[in-house]
Amino acid sequence: MIPEFKKVTLLITFCIFILQVGFAGPDSRPNIIFIMADDLGYGELGCYGQKKIQTPNIDKLAGEGMRFTQTYAGSTVCAPSRCSLMTGMHNGHNRVRDNIPHGIFLQPDDFTLAELLKQAGYRTGGIGKYSLGNPGSWGVPVRQGFDYYYGQLNQDQAHFYYPHYLWENDKVVLLSGNRAEKKQEYTQDLYTEKALTFIEDNRQHPFFLYLPYTIPHFSDYPADSPDYYIVPSDEPYSDRDWSQTSKNYAAMITKLDSDVGMIMALLKELGIDGNTLVIFTSDNGPLTRVPDAYEFFDSNGPLKGGKRDMYEGGIRVPFIVRWKDVVPESTVSDEIITFWDIMPTFAEIINYPSEIRCDGISFLPTLFGEEKKDHEYLYWDYGHVRKKYMQAVRYGNYKGIRNITQKGTDFELYDLA
DSSP states (O other), X not given: XXXXXXXXXXXXXXXXXHHOXXXXXXXXXXXXXXXXXXXXXXXXXXXXXXXXXXXXXXXHHHHTSEEEEEXXXXXXXXXXXXXXXXXXXXXXXXXXXXXXXXXXXXXXXXXXXXXXXXXXXXXXXXXXEOOSOOTTSTTSGGGTXXXXXXXXXXXXXXXXXXXXXXXXXXXXXXXXXXXXXXXXXXXXHHHHHHHHHHHHHTTTSOEEEEEEOXXXXXXXXXXXSGGGGOOSOOTTOTTXXXXXXXXXXXXXXXXXXXXXXXXXXXXXXXXXXXXXXXXXXXXXXXXXXOHHHHTTTTTTXXXXXXXXXXXXXXXXXXXXXXXXXXXXXXXXXXXXXXXXXXXXXXXXHTTOOSOOOOSOOOOHHHHTTOOOOXXXXXXXXXXXXXXOEEEEEEETTEEEEEEEETTEEEEEEEEOO
């Protein structure tokens, strides 16, 4: 049940939309698909310099749009990064600031991307890894603006690629093909099937599809096992002279790439690719503790570090925007943008008539080849429930990192230029 104050807020905002003369009409609003990989490194796509892993469809996406070189995730781990994306707040103002699977979730007074677009008349769907609300909490997707949701609510659940169940809206869906140690229903395949269905079902109406995949996140197996990155097949890398772990990891990313290709093909088949804004990114940097993946594939290219630290490799992520006939093809932008910029950017795209409380700045001008307002600073933190607490600030080209442990405090300063 939605609290009365939230109902009133939604009603008032809806009335504003109806009365607002400048609100964009239905035919001028693009569909929006936001695809997010899990733990994909900055250097793991061909268009970002990867030499061993095949990603032709995502590379084509970059060729048909704009590739960003200085995009920052909301955090160095999944839950706070997703919270930043959904609420437009940096870590210092976020409600979810750590990976606490059974702790802090979104609340009724949090305003999300899904609510923004739902109030504008969009059909809103979320498919994949959510991390912002467990069953029965206010944070679940159907209480935060999503008309439809299918996937894993808890980030610990998402370690399983052959789970016994998933969530569909507010109900459990049993996966009989995975019972009794069977492995017949792979979550990546299920998510893509649901995504394609959502697109087809809503092709005649503006829609927002949030697609946070779990690939190439590690699986619930020991780190020295090839199944740490579990995938139905290691094609097309079976005949490579690589470790099995490397084959599995590369196959995961190529499988993700193939699914992106399926989504783009469906948009063209339905005749709606010209009016669909597609964004591809990752939630944070790659896991660094498995050399067979991180070192073998040079997962972060020129960047230092990875997941769970504040170096560039932990928070700088690939980011591609494809919007046919709007965003110039084969362009590269060095503009500094962040996950908390998504909220105001989408608001400007749909001509949202009210002021939004967020930390972000719209980068829509960048997509048009124009100058945008710069951030005064960028801020991240992590480690609220751990023995080590980290903070980072970017100010212009300077990056400061503070590490606080039981032994004391260290401070590092870098000139990113």
